Amino acid sequence: MVARNNVFYAQSGGVTAVINASACGVIEAAKQTNRLGKVFAGKNGILGALREELIDTSKESSAAISALRYTPSGAFGSCRYKLPSVQDNLSEYKRILAVFKAHGIGYFFYNGGGDSQDTAHKVALFSREQGYPVTCIGIPKTIDNDLAYTDTCPGFGSVAKYVAISTREAGMDVASMAASSTKVFVLEVMGRHAGWIAASAGLARSKGSEPPHLILFPEIPLDPVNFCNKVKASVDRNGYCVVVASEGVRFGNGKFVAEAAEKDAFGHSQLGGVAPKLVAMIGKALGYKCHWAVSDYLQRAARHIASATDVAQAYAVGQAAVEFALAGKNGVMVTIKRESTDPYRWTVDSVPLDKVANVEKKMPRSFISRDGWGISKACRVYLAPLIQGEDYPAYVNGLPQYARLNNQLVKKKLAAFASIQS
């Protein structure tokens, strides 16, 4: 019988500036114990298990693994693929378990958002039923900060820092130009359902008159007339107006502001494009010269200005996954627990996967200012620690030197699996 002490680690969903720091935490912690075997990483996340494409991380140098700590993106490839329920697709669960058995895998660390926690939960249950119990631990990751039971999600703090810095910098730029040129600047940030990322722009403001002057949240319906009036009031008062808008901001009738945009090849309206819509609105109503930016992937990939707090937490949740597994925990997600805010102190903890799976953490209404255009003091208190500290990567020739792995695959032992849905 093959030993069962190998680990399967996979990255899932949209990647972040620090998900590789979690990978680094897993691999380095696994190396430090003699109770675990190899860490196999899924090539392109869970697809790597379905396709038996397992990356042997022991073939990478220690230097390369250690460089993961400051490398953005998903070093092993991620995927957007949600496993259906066991009833709906028994074959995929069986396949995963067959691959785990064939490669002596007894530990599954799944690094992702709510869907991934759900998958980890299902695999834990299924493997037990099948008499090959796999220790399943969820490692949180999402820039959207929408996982419940954890104070924050690794990935979010770095986006928050990027957005706050970009808002401050671009805001100063507009302030310089406003007397004779651009009077309004709109920055579009991610956040389809929750305004956490847009909210973080509010950290850029240290005095009342500073940018951002208006934040548009998915939680607050946009009234175009009100909005233009607020823009005008800011230009009248400050000489200019800086707006930070969630991609997911909607009109009162529930329609996305971005929805009038081009549809994709499948007829789906793709989000992204709120900023030009808002600028068209302002231009028509007020005639101001406007500029706009859409930060898209730049915001979540910006490892060059990652939050040191976020990096430390991302590493810690990876490391804790290994420690919790060795301590006998199973079917849990690692969480960040805030011990105190001032001074900021945090520890790692855990929550059962069945509690966290598929629960979305909304931004509390109390985190949005009463008038709906900015953040409250409570929100600032919550957010401020998450962007603390800089954790600069190494540079060569003026560019960050991010890890480039060999990603060598383990020899396959099973026949090909034909029926992957994706």
Added chain:
Amino acid sequence: MVARNNVFYAQSGGVTAVINASACGVIEAAKQTNRLGKVFAGKNGILGALREELIDTSKESSAAISALRYTPSGAFGSCRYKLPSVQDNLSEYKRILAVFKAHGIGYFFYNGGGDSQDTAHKVALFSREQGYPVTCIGIPKTIDNDLAYTDTCPGFGSVAKYVAISTREAGMDVASMAASSTKVFVLEVMGRHAGWIAASAGLARSKGSEPPHLILFPEIPLDPVNFCNKVKASVDRNGYCVVVASEGVRFGNGKFVAEAAEKDAFGHSQLGGVAPKLVAMIGKALGYKCHWAVSDYLQRAARHIASATDVAQAYAVGQAAVEFALAGKNGVMVTIKRESTDPYRWTVDSVPLDKVANVEKKMPRSFISRDGWGISKACRVYLAPLIQGEDYPAYVNGLPQYARLNNQLVKKKLAAFASIQS
């Protein structure tokens, strides 16, 4: 008679991450000599002279002045205002000279692009004709890198660094996602007439298969069919495709790709919006899932990741303006002279304003690869030194602490001037 040893310094046109470093160079160099009086900065550039709104920089602390070195934007305000010819608007030239006389100003340092060099030239000639000769020195600034006679323009190197880093980071993100999600990413950068900024994205690539896979220059007409074929070829070969596009890219008929976008209140088509157009094109032809970003002001305000080389040069051209003026030079622009590329060595020099004014430095065709979709080796050799080194600002609470000046105005001595065109 009032002494004539005060200085008038003004910022002009689009601001940059390092124009304040030039201001810092001027003010600190002026302080170090006993031959100059006060440095007055124009509030909102040359408008400050016309409106007699002079900021007394001696009222700022040394620490605040020194912090200008790492503060983006235009600390005194900039403007988009081009002085007409003397014939067309004698009154404005007379007004400027009257303000200079009233405040004992004998030196005019104008920090801007081609138009500003032209204005500095006209003021130099006019002041001599009027028997009140003012020493006029141009200080180069433009992210567009389009000033002739200088090896590079302060402001450009930092944008180049930002764009190269952002391309590398977002490119790694797309690479992680491509197996089951986004296959194409388009980053739109500034550059209406010249492709210098888009070209700098090419520095992100250290191997053939790495992003950016396609660069779109204003210099090379875009054929949509060819373009989509190239995108498909990159996806087929690499699994994904990263495109960096100049805002000024045009079709073969000369029309801006962005032009189909919303018009502004005055019916002018505003640039910005190439990325969504390209993505619509790709989606329609190829059906790939695409993402896009428009970096707009973020790219030129990103002092947090400025090029140390650029910062040093920006400071040096400010300092040199003072030194050249004291050495008796007049009617010149300070230039950066490349002494050698490897190792990179540069000095400051000067060129007569009448030569540099209104001449645009285009990107040589030899800097674009033969097939038109990337940069040549010569371009890489030219660009590489300009992004060298990091020059991080100070951080407090996770955010850069940029200078905030008091901008105290000097008491006016003249009656208001009513006829400013702007």
